Amino acid sequence: MKLGAFSISLNVKDIQASKTFYENLGFQVFGGDISQNWLILKNGSCTIGLFQGMFDKNMLTFNPGWDENTNKLDSFTDIRDLQRELKTKFVEIQTEADEETSGPAFFIVVDPDGNPILFDQHV
Template sequence: MDIRSHSLSLAVKDIKASVSFYEKLGFKAVNGAGSISDKWLIMQNGSTKIGLFQDMFEENIITFNPQDARSIYKDLKNKDIPFLMESESIQEKEGPCHFCIADPDGNQILFDQF
């Protein structure tokens, strides 16, 4: 199971304040990955990425960006891992898709293929 890159998806209260804070830590907005007006934005510092999301979810989420989320989905389904959410597109043969599971402590883990 190759889960590739990962990032933290942060549930923020004020996207403008959060962007300003993370810019001070050296993060820069990833071109074409959200906007302040859309209330979500992906930022990067070196190989580290964080997603800032206002009014989209209540808790922080670990996000993995595999090349083949569908094979991971099938593998986890066969292992009887419960799913919190799965996109309708997970059943398609290609293209973007995502699903979410939780670890034993309730920490959400999003697999997002784009």
Template sequence: MELGQFSVSLAVKDIAKSKAFYEVLGFEAHKECGGIEDKWLIMQKGTTVIGLFEGMFDSNILTFNPTDVRAIEAQIKQNGFPIINETNGDSGPTHFVLEDPDGNRIMFDQF
């Protein structure tokens, strides 16, 4: 199972303050992935990727970006793990969310 790029999606209170903080640590915002006005953005430093999301999530989420999110969802279902939010449609961009045994949210997002 290929999980794709890994990132952490952070639920932030103030996107501008969070962006400024992570810039001090050397992260740079992807210009084509959200922005302050959108209340979300993706930042990267080397191979480390974090997403900043204001008002979209209640808690932080582990995020994977596979090329075939529907195949991973099917495998997880076959193994008896419940899906919180299922994928939509048979093709194109979609995502699903599940929780690990400790309640940590994991999102598989295909765009």
């Protein structure tokens, strides 16, 4: 099962304060739009997403089809195939991707401790 690039998506209260904090830890802005209250920061192979007012909890994020620099992978497991495989393992899907579509889609599962995990395919 190829899950793609990994990052943590943080629900922040003040995106500017969080941006400054993580820049002090050596992270640099890699993408996003602070005027829309979201940024992606990187430090080496570590990626953090800062999101103000977009979701309730911090979450783990996997991006099938991308490497850690958002380059499209030649080979990857489509998000709908990941979802179907997880269903066969009795993993409850909280928000489902439409399996009749292709291309970009997402689904969310929640681990036993209540941590949301976003599978978000952009290609």
